[in-house]
Amino acid sequence: MENFDQRNYATSPSYPGPAQGGQPILITKHSGPGIASFIISLVTFLGYIFATVLITVAAANVLESPDELFQEYFMQQGSAIVGILLFFLAALLNLTSLILGIVGISTKNRKKVFAILGTIFSAIPIFPVIIILLFSNL
Numbered sequence: 001m002e003n004f005d006q007r008n009y010a011t012s013p014s015y016p017g018p019a020q021g022g023q024p025i026l027i028t029k030h031s032g033p034g035i036a037s038f039i040i041s042l043v044t045f046l047g048y049i050f051a052t053v054l055i056t057v058a059a060a061n062v063l064e065s066p067d068e069l070f071q072e073y074f075m076q077q078g079s080a081i082v083g084i085l086l087f088f089l090a091a092l093l094n095l096t097s098l099i100l101g102i103v104g105i106s107t108k109n110r111k112k113v114f115a116i117l118g119t120i121f122s123a124i125p126i127f128p129v130i131i132i133l134l135f136s137n138l
Contacts, residue, residue, distance in 0.1 A: 026109075034104025034115025040097035041121035047090030048125060054083030091129070097122035 058080035097118055104115025 028109055028111050031104035031107045031110040031112060031115045033100040033107070034110070034112060034118055037097045037101035037104055037118025037122065038114040039118075040093055040100065041118045044090045044094045044097060044125070045121065047086055047093065051083045051087035051090060054079050054086065058083060091125075094122050094125055098126065 101115050101119030101122055104110070105112055105119060107115075
C-alpha cells in the first residue's frame, strides 16, 4: 500500500505541486478592478453610440421640416434630452472605469491584462473631449 506522502501530486492537474526548482507554482488571478474597468469601458462605448444615435435622430427630425420647426422641436426634445443625459452618464462611467483600471494596474500579484485594456479603452474617449474643451475657447 502506498503512503499518503509518497503519491505523485505533480502529475495531478488539480494540484499545483512544486515546480522544478522546488518553488511552489503560484496561480495568479485577474485583477477584480481590472475586470470591472474592462466591462464598464465596453458598456460606456455602447452608451456613447446609443447617445449619439438619439441626439442625431432628434436633430435630423427637427431639421427635416423647417415649416414646423417649433412643433417638431418640442416633440423630439425628450429624446434629445435623454441622449444628452446618457452621454453624460457614459462620461461619468468612463471616468470611473479609468480610475478602476489604474487601481487594477497597481495591484500586486494579479494579472493585469483586463486592467490595461480597461484603462486604454476608457482613456480613448477622454482625449477628444479634452481637445474639444481646449480648442473651444480659441
